[in-house]
Amino acid sequence: MASSMKGMWCGSQEHELSRRTFFGASAGVFAGGLTGLNRLKAPVLADELRRNQKRVLMLFLNGGASQFETFDPKPGRPTGGPFVSIPTSVPGYQMSELMPEMAQRIGKYTAVIRSIETKNGDHVDVPLYGGKPTTGVVKFPSLGCMLASELANPDSPLPHHVSFTNYLGQNFFETAGFLGARWNPLNIQPGRVKPEPPFTIEDSVVNLAPSGNKLPDFLTDEEHFKRGQLRSFLGKSFASENAYDSTLNSYESAYSKVRGLMDNAHLFSLEGEPQNVIDRYGRTPFGQQALVARRLIEAGVPFVRVNRGWWDHHGQNFEFHQEMVPELDMVMSALLDDLNDRGLLEHTLVLTFSEMGRTPYINSSQGRDHFPRMSVTLSGCGIKPGVIYGKTDKDGQEIVQDEVNLQQFFATVFQAVGIDHQKENMASDGRPVPLTDYKTEPIREVLA
Amino acid sequence: MTSEPSLQFKSVREYSCDGDLLSVVRIPETNQLFAGGSHGQIMHIDLAPETPVVSSWPAHVSYVSSLVLTNDQLISAGSDHRLIWWDRESHRPLRIVDDHPKWVRALALSPDQRIVASVCDDMVCRLWETSSGKLIRELHGHSLQTSRFLPSKLYQCTFSPDGSHLATADQSGQILIWEVATGQQVTKLMAPHFFTHDTNGHGYGGIRGLAFSRDGLLIAACGNQAGDTSQIGGSKALIRVYDWATGESTHEWNVGGNFFYERVQFHPNGVWLIGVGGAGAEQKIAVFDLVSKSAVHLEASPMLNFDFAMSEKADRLFTVGRKDATANSRIKRGYLIQWELTTTAPPAG
Numbered sequence: 001m002a003s004s005m006k007g008m009w010c011g012s013q014e015h016e017l018s019r020r021t022f023f024g025a026s027a028g029v030f031a032g033g034l035t036g037l038n039r040l041k042a043p044v045l046a047d048e049l050r051r052n053q054k055r056v057l058m059l060f061l062n063g064g065a066s067q068f069e070t071f072d073p074k075p076g077r078p079t080g081g082p083f084v085s086i087p088t089s090v091p092g093y094q095m096s097e098l099m100p101e102m103a104q105r106i107g108k109y110t111a112v113i114r115s116i117e118t119k120n121g122d123h124v125d126v127p128l129y130g131g132k133p134t135t136g137v138v139k140f141p142s143l144g145c146m147l148a149s150e151l152a153n154p155d156s157p158l159p160h161h162v163s164f165t166n167y168l169g170q171n172f173f174e175t176a177g178f179l180g181a182r183w184n185p186l187n188i189q190p191g192r193v194k195p196e197p198p199f200t201i202e203d204s205v206v207n208l209a210p211s212g213n214k215l216p217d218f219l220t221d222e223e224h225f226k227r228g229q230l231r232s233f234l235g236k237s238f239a240s241e242n243a244y245d246s247t248l249n250s251y252e253s254a255y256s257k258v259r260g261l262m263d264n265a266h267l268f269s270l271e272g273e274p275q276n277v278i279d280r281y282g283r284t285p286f287g288q289q290a291l292v293a294r295r296l297i298e299a300g301v302p303f304v305r306v307n308r309g310w311w312d313h314h315g316q317n318f319e320f321h322q323e324m325v326p327e328l329d330m331v332m333s334a335l336l337d338d339l340n341d342r343g344l345l346e347h348t349l350v351l352t353f354s355e356m357g358r359t360p361y362i363n364s365s366q367g368r369d370h371f372p373r374m375s376v377t378l379s380g381c382g383i384k385p386g387v388i389y390g391k392t393d394k395d396g397q398e399i400v401q402d403e404v405n406l407q408q409f410f411a412t413v414f415q416a417v418g419i420d421h422q423k424e425n426m427a428s429d430g431r432p433v434p435l436t437d438y439k440t441e442p443i444r445e446v447l448a
Numbered sequence: 449m450t451s452e453p454s455l456q457f458k459s460v461r462e463y464s465c466d467g468d469l470l471s472v473v474r475i476p477e478t479n480q481l482f483a484g485g486s487h488g489q490i491m492h493i494d495l496a497p498e499t500p501v502v503s504s505w506p507a508h509v510s511y512v513s514s515l516v517l518t519n520d521q522l523i524s525a526g527s528d529h530r531l532i533w534w535d536r537e538s539h540r541p542l543r544i545v546d547d548h549p550k551w552v553r554a555l556a557l558s559p560d561q562r563i564v565a566s567v568c569d570d571m572v573c574r575l576w577e578t579s580s581g582k583l584i585r586e587l588h589g590h591s592l593q594t595s596r597f598l599p600s601k602l603y604q605c606t607f608s609p610d611g612s613h614l615a616t617a618d619q620s621g622q623i624l625i626w627e628v629a630t631g632q633q634v635t636k637l638m639a640p641h642f643f644t645h646d647t648n649g650h651g652y653g654g655i656r657g658l659a660f661s662r663d664g665l666l667i668a669a670c671g672n673q674a675g676d677t678s679q680i681g682g683s684k685a686l687i688r689v690y691d692w693a694t695g696e697s698t699h700e701w702n703v704g705g706n707f708f709y710e711r712v713q714f715h716p717n718g719v720w721l722i723g724v725g726g727a728g729a730e731q732k733i734a735v736f737d738l739v740s741k742s743a744v745h746l747e748a749s750p751m752l753n754f755d756f757a758m759s760e761k762a763d764r765l766f767t768v769g770r771k772d773a774t775a776n777s778r779i780k781r782g783y784l785i786q787w788e789l790t791t792t793a794p795p796a797g
Contacts, residue, residue, distance in 0.1 A: 075509055075528075078467060078487060082511040082527035082551060097550075167648040283597040285649065310648035315727060319619075322551075322569070323598045323651055364752055364770070364780065365727045 054381060054417040055297045055304075055344075056147050058351045059290070059332060062171065062309030063123065066358040066368055068396055069096050069321040070328070071375035072114045079360035079395040081318055090386045098325035101333035107386040109336045109345070110379040111446035115390025115399040118406060120356050121370040123312065125172035127355045130436065131406045138427050139177030143410055144303050146435055149176065149183045150419045151302035158264055161185040161303045162296055166206050166285035169310040172355070178428040185305070186210055188268075188289075206285035208292045209268030267295045280334045282327065290331045294338055297348055311354065315365030328352075336379055349381040349416050360396045373399060376409060382416030384448045404443060410435070411442035454792045455735055455745040457765075461786035463493055463500045469768035469782035473515040473522070474757035481757060482522055483768050484512025485782055490524060492539065495766075495786050505539050507532060516557040516564055518578055523564055525552040531566060533581060543581045548574075554604050559611040563628065567602040573616045575628070585631045590618045594643075594651045604658040615667055615692070619643060619654035623669060625692055637695055639688060642671040656725075657711040662718045666738075667692045670709035670723050673702050685709050687723050687736065699741055705730030710754050715762050720744060724767055726752030733767065733787070751783050763789050 073096045074080040085094035089107030106112065118127050125134055125142070132140040141149070148161035163185040165171050176183035191205040270278055270291060281287035286308045293304040308328065313320045332352065339345040357374030373392065379385070391401035414421035414435055421442060424432035467487035474481045479495040490512055491504040508526030516523050521542065522534040529550060533543040550569035557564050563584065567573050573587040594600050601619040608614070613634070614626045621642040625635035643653040657670040666689050673686035685707050689699035699721075709725040721736045731749040733756075736742070751771030758765050765787040770780045 076488060080510055082486075082513075084509055084528050169648045310650070316652075319601070319654075320650055322601065323594075326599050362780075364772075366752075 053300060053347055054151050055300070055302050055348045056144075056151070056351065056413070056417060057293055057297055057335070057348060058144065058303075058305040058353055059328070059335075060128075060172075060305055060307045061311050061328070061352060061354040062167075062307045063169070063312035063354075064356040064358055064370060064374075065311040065324075065328075065354050066313070066317060066321055067114070067373070067375040067392075068358065068360070068368070069098060069318070069325050071095060071099075071112050071377065072392060072396060073097075074360070074394065074396050077395050079362070079397070081362065083318070083322075090388060093388045096325065098322060099329040101329045105333055105336060109340070109350075109385050110377050111383050111385060111387040111389065112375060112377050113389045113404055113409065113443065113446065114375045114392060115401065115403050116357075116374050116376050116406070116409060117399060117403050118356050118372045118374065121372050123170055123355060125174070125355070127353070127406055128172055128174055130410045138429055138433075139175065140433070141177040141179045141183065141425075142174035143413065144174045144185060144305055145176035145179055145183040147413070147417070147419075148185075148303040149179050150414075150423075150435075151417065152183075153300070154182075156300060158267075158296070158299060158301050159186045160301070161305075162293070162301055163187050163305040163307065164208075164289040164293065165189045165307045165309075166289055167307075167309045171307060171309070174305075178433070179425060185303075190285075206288070208270070208288060209265065264299065267299050268292055277338065280330075280338070282330050282334070284327055284331075286327060287331050287334070290335050291338075294335060294344075297339070298342065298344060311358075312370075313358070314363065314367040314369055317358070317362070317367040319366075339380065345380040347381050349383065349413065350377075350379040351413065352377045378412065378416065378446060382418070382448055384446055387446045389443060389446055402443075407436045407440045408443055411440045412446060415442040415447055456790045456792065457733065457745065457747040458788045458790070459750070459785055460788050461495045461500070463495065463502065463784045464781045465489075465491065465502075465504075467782050468754065468770040468780070469784055470754045471512055471515045471524075472755045472757050472766055472768040472784065473517045474759070474766060475517065476760070479764070479786070481766055481784065482515055482517065483782075483784055484508075484515050484524060484526075486511050488512060488526065488528075490515070490522070490534070490539075493784055495784075503539065507534075511551075513551070513553055514555040516555045518557065518561045521578070523555060523557075523578070525555045525566055527551040529568075531555075531564075531576070531581075545576070545581055547583070553602060556605045556607050556614070558607050558628070559609060563607075563611075565605045565607070565614055565616075567605045567616055569599070569601050571600060571602050571618065573602070573605055573614070573626070575614075575631075587614075587616065587624075587626055587631055587633070589624050589633050589636075590616065590622055591620060594620050594645075596645055596649060596651065598651055600651070601654060603654050603656050606658045606660060608660045608664045609662060610664055613660075613664070615658055615660065617655035617658045617669060619651060621653070621655060623655065623658070623667065623690070623692075625667075635692055635695070637667075637690055637692060639669055639690070639697075641673055641688065641700075642669065642686060656708055657723070659713050659721075661689075661714050662716070665691060665693070666698065668699075668712045668714065668721055670712040670725070672708045685723075685725055685730075685732070685734075687712060687721065687734075689721070689738065699736070699738060701734070701736050701743065703734075703743055703746070705732065707731055709734075711756055713756070713758065716760065717762075722756075722758070722762075722765070724749070724753040724756045726754075726769060731769075733765070747787075751785070763791075765789055 073085040075084045084097050086097045088103040095103045128142045152160035281291045289306050293306050357371045358368035359371045393400050411421035421436045422434045424434050427433045467485045469483045471484040483491045488508040489504045490507040494501040509528035511527035514525040524532050529548040531545040548568040552568050564576050571590040575584040604617045617623045621639040623637040653672050655669045655671050659668045668689045670687045673684045684702040687701045707730050708727050709723040712723045723734045733747040735744040737744050751769040753767045753769040756767045
């Protein structure tokens with residue numbers, strides 16, 4: 001395909017970009033799998049998406065955050081725990097007292113779905129895959145990978161998908177499955193000072209940047225650039241005398257990504273951020289990583305996930321949530337205000353998500369255990385703020401109104417950023433697989 | 449042959465109710481108590497009759513976290529941010545103070561009953577006139593955040609036996625001693641053993657219970673040591689005693705198992721220290737000897753204990769908490785248990 005386009009370029013820069021985009025997509029096809037061909041089915045739509053520069057930022061509450069201590073409190077009930085609820089900017093809707101900042105902002109930015117049924121009661125990554133199995137012959141892609149593949153400009157030097165973690169515990173690393181490895185996330189994890197367990201928190205270093213995005217000391221930027229030019233020259237010489245070589249293009253693509261990371265290293269820091277902005281997000285690792293996430297979103301990275309763990313409080317649930325929920329409140333409100341002030345929120349969808357919720361029942365250790373039902377939030381792009389969708393009973397045990405499954409939630413996310421949730425990709429076994437199950441309907445009540 | 453007295457515990461009465469029982473205070477010279485529950489209710493419980501006589505009333509929205517008793521009034525504090533004064537006989541509310549912005553964790557009553565102190569998770573201790581509910585002063589000094597910039601908690605307060613000083617303690621293991629008359633902070637004790645961060649960055653622990661010795665020279669603090677029961681991993685219950693004037697730690701007990709000590713009090717004999725707790729794999733009532741620095745008795749408790757009261761001679765102990773309604777049941781209920789303590793003097797010679 002590449003050789004058929006050779007010699008047809010008119011020389012204009014605009015057409016050069018389009019040509020490179022085409023080749024980039026094609027390289028992605030050969031490097032990442034056959035499914036990239038589907039991208040060419042609706043090039044007009046793909047281009048429109050990329051022009052509109054939609055982005056998604058997910059705050060993933062790893063371990064199972066309690067809906068009772070966040071978005072669906074039940075004060076005064078046997079299941080309610082100690083915290084009271086507070087009124088919000090949405091008449092009739094109350095949130096946990098632990099989230100006073102978001103309580104003021106719900107009506108301005110956010111829709112809440114209180115009735116998610118995950119059918120999951122364990123620390124597994126299945127919810128990130130919409131309930132799809134993560135083992136088996138067909139490797140389904142995660143939500144983040146699907147969004148990255150739909151929203152990314154393949155020619156961009158920026159990573160398509162970045163995932164931050166700020167704690168040492170269990171994490172769920174997403175994979176793109178049959179979409180191809182190019183849509184896997186760049187995972188930024190804490191560094192461990194000690195190489196082997198046991199670890200304490202003092203043994204970890206929170207990272208804002210990927211490792212290896214800086215040149216070694218013995219190499220200047222100019223020298224590195226010249227080496228890149230020589231490599232490119234030799235590569236083109238080779239390609240001109242050989243049939244199209246997918247390995248060469250894979251290396252080109254990989255090198256471009258590495259070089260892109262180096263060129264954009266400044267994004268993975270707080271460099272240049274005013275102190276009042278840093279303070280607004282808070283000095284915790286979660287806050288710092290959320291601020292870096294905003295920088296990446298602003299630069300055009302289409303999907304960023306910031307993990308905050310570990311919410312799995314089988315003991316001392318109220319003590320831990322009293323610490324972590326105000327932090328979430330601070331970070332989430334800072335992020336939404338910041339994106340809004342920069343004019344980014346109308347193009348950025350911000351999600352809170354978790355792998356499960358927590359039980360209404362309070363156990364002997366003052367904890368809450370695993371529970372398949374939970375609350376999620378959607379803010380910004382494509383969302384009607386102030387919608388409170390779904391309802392649980394007075395004790396938070398059963399969903400009594402508007403149950404939402406994971407596929408419906410995913411469909412809502414896709415629709416919010418203008419993606420057809422029934423669009424099909426080709427799985428590795430050759431069959432078409434839609435982004436969400438056939439006949440899934442998004443929750444239109446929360447869509448703008 | 450032991451030269452120390454031995455102690456025996458016997459559970460003699462029990463009362464149960466819906467929800468957890470979180471706080472208790474005893475009417476002096478009686479077997480009558482007021483208990484506060486997780487459902488916001490306060491109960492007056494008379495354990496003297498064959499069948500306990502109970503009256504209860506709705507008091508707070510959720511947790512009744514602390515109770516103190518004057519000659520004619522009961523004062524309660526709740527996680528709904530309120531202090532409420534009640535007529536002790538009629539149980540009618542006399543006064544509501546709504547000035548705390550967060551969970552009011554604990555109350556303490558001065559020995560002359562003129563002042564009630566409250567501690568709140570905004571990290572402020574407030575002193576109130578018991579007779580009028582008027583705010584006397586606020587005591588600021590505890591850090592708002594832990595060392596990892598997360599919100600801290602202010603767990604406890606207690607007056608010295610002569611009423612001249614007040615101690616407050618927080619999640620980070622800070623104990624501040626205040627001069628009551630002036631509000632001046634006179635001492636800061638750092639007890640970092642009570643607090644840690646686990647590998648997920650959670651702040652864990654804190655000083656849950658606090659008590660001055662009978663002579664006012666020592667202060668005991670209780671909680672948990674550097675573990676993580678939230679991860680079902682295990683940690684150690686911890687009690688430490690300090691000479692608060694010098695800051696020196698004089699005693700430490702981290703025996704008893706994997707749980708939190710929630711409350712601690714000095715025995716009237718001045719030599720023993722009693723701690724109760726739970727939450728974790730084990731639940732205990734423990735008695736320690738300050739002279740020998742050993743455990744006198746470790747009683748396995750049938751329930752997770754949140755608070756306790758004792759008789760004037762400490763021959764009766766009243767613990768409140770929660771446990772399974774029946775064996776292997778997931779239904780938990782609040783319990784008040786009356787214990788008889790029998791001290792056996794060592795054999796002569």
